[in-house]
Amino acid sequence: MRRVREMLRYRAEQGLGYKAISLRVGAVPSTVRETLKRAAAAGLTWPLGDDVSDAALEAALYREAGNKTGHRRCAEPDWPRLHREMQRKHVTLQILWDEYIAAHPDGYRYSRFCDLYRGWVMKLPVTMRQNHAPGDKLFVDYAGDKLPVVVDRLTGEVRAAHIFVAVLGASSLSYAEASWTETLPDWIGANVRAVEAFGGAPALFVPDNAKVAVIKACLYDPQVNRSYAEMAAHYQSAVLPTRPRRPRDKAKVEAAVLIVERWLFGRLRHRTFYSLAELNAVIAGLIADFNDRRVLRRVGMTRRQLFEELDRPALKPLPAESYVYAEWRRRRAGLDYHVEVERHYYSVPYRFAREPIEARITARTIELFHQGERVAAHMRGSGNGRHTTTPEHMPSSHKRFADWTVERITRESAAIGVCTALLCEKILVDRPHPEQGFRACLGIVRLARSFGRDRVEAACSRALDIGARTYGSVRSILDQGLDQVPATSAVNGLPIDHPNIRGPRYYH
Incomplete structure (x- = not known):
């Protein structure tokens, strides 16, 4: 509007013609003529009043600019609804216009429809532009689509791989890899490998509110998964989840996911892989090419060049040992x-x-x-x-019993005598589990403290003869003094009949 005011002043004060005014204000004579004509039609005279602002002056000159002569009024589309539909995946303006024109055959043509929609979008609330400090934030997320290109050699089954994406805030250097799942081990492993690929750790890891990263989403105090927070602390970093249902908080990685999907999925759509390692090797090559070759239009540099200049000097050095998943x-x-x-x-x-x-x-x-x-x-x-x-x-x-093992029992019983060792061995073998016979063997060995080794050896010999393989039997033999009496003897050629002697029938 500054030039409009100059045109009015030159015309009113100096009476200059269109060409002379055009030379002074830097506009073509036809523009000067049209502007002065509009001013006369609007009743504007020089000097303008103090209450005539630029907005008021523009409204007075061009209030009819939006109404084209002969332009027909058509059914107005529901722009808010169409804008919400545009947020859906795979929805385009062409699809929305097809639906609109089917309902209103006399409606706007496609080009006018697009112009009106873009004009409506321009009036929406502006978004805050995020400025990322070098080495400050690493945005991490999984791509929405999966890559069904991995085939099992044995069964021929096609498996879909999940694509993890990480991007640094300042340089937009990207990292991607494939994993079978999005569970906690794969999530933390991918974060660790991304940090190692960048050669340094950021100040903050910025995920969304996925359950694998955040236990309880909250605008003010989100609860981060303990294993994930421990991994960040290992690299002297922290986890800063985005606000719930605010994807613009991580617009950097959302854009990176879209770009990586287009860069990878289209190039790999005709290829088949037989292992996850084979797929990740190809992904690593494609991402390196993406970072090194694609020049960012606004800065005229590649992501790799920006990374070397901005992020690399600011990243924290990696610890001597890599993080071990826990x-x-x-x-x-x-x-x-x-x-x-x-x-x-x-x-x-x-x-x-x-x-x-x-x-x-x-x-x-x-x-x-x-x-x-x-x-x-x-x-x-x-x-x-x-x-x-x-x-x-x-x-x-408990320690007094814990030190007893099969080897120790065998060694202690053998020190008393052959029969004692044989009896203890049979006790351990007879039990379903050797440990069930530990106490019996321990009691037999400790009888040597009270009765002496010779008597215990004799008692164990007698117990073997009569098939008594318990601690109680050995203790009874010693208490009754039967260890000092021969187990069998011959009287007139007949065996001795005694309650402690079971006879041959017992073993049938």
Whole structure:
């Protein structure tokens, strides 16, 4: 409107013609003529009043500009509804216009329909432009579509791979890989490999509110999955989920997902892979080509060049050891002060029996925590229902029995005598489980303290002869003094008849 005011002033004060005014204001004579004609029609005279703003001046000159002569009025489309439909996947303006013209055959033609829609969109609330500091945020997400290109060699089954995408905020350097699922192990593993591919860690990981990352979505205080938060802390970073139902908060990765899908899916649509590793090798090559070759129009540089200039110097150095995936599970120690983790039992100090315990599970270790304090650590065992027990965790009354093993019983009984060793061996073999015979053998060996080794050896010999394979039988023989009486003798050629002698019928 500044030039319009100049035209009016030159015309009123100096009486210049159209050509002279055009030279002074930098407009063609026809424009000057049309503008002065509109001003005269609107009744505008120089000088303009102080209350005539640029908006008021424009409205006075061009209030009829939007009404074309002879333009017919058509049925007005429901622009808000059409705009919502445009947010749906695979919906285009051509499809919406087809539906509109089917309902209103005399409606706007396609070009006018598109012009009116774009004009309506321009009046929507503006979006905030996000400025990302170098090395500050890493946006992570899974692509909505899957890649069904992996074939099982044995069955011929086609499996669909999920595509993980990560993009740095400042440089838009992208990373992508395929995984079978979107579960927590695959999610954290993909985040770790993305950080290692970038060669540094960001200050913040920015996911959406997916269950794998956020336990409870909340605008003010979201609860991040403990394993995911621990992974971020390993790289001296933190997790900052976006607001619930606010995809624009992570517009960077949403755009990256769309671009990566177009870059990968179209190029891989005719290819077949027989393993996930083979697919990821090809994806890595395509993403490297995408980062190195595609020039961003507004900056005139590739993503790789921007990364080297902006993000790489600002990323945090990686720790000496890569993050080891761990899961946290809530458990309760049993009465026997053992905690069950995947069908294996691990001990904690006996004072924590019946107490709630948190288990940190990795591929090799099991760490047990009570109220944030680590109380036990074990090498991970197989899920065979067995126990892993640390002697220091046991009460003193249990340690006396815990040290007894088959090897020790065999060694202690052999030190007393051959018959004692043979009797203990038979006791262990007769039981369904050797440990069920430990106490009986332990009692027989300890009888040597009270009766002496020779008497115990004789008692075990007599017990073997009569088939008495219990601790009570051996103790009874010693109490009755039968160990000092021969088990059998001949009187006039006849065997001795005695209640303790069972005879040959017993063994039939």
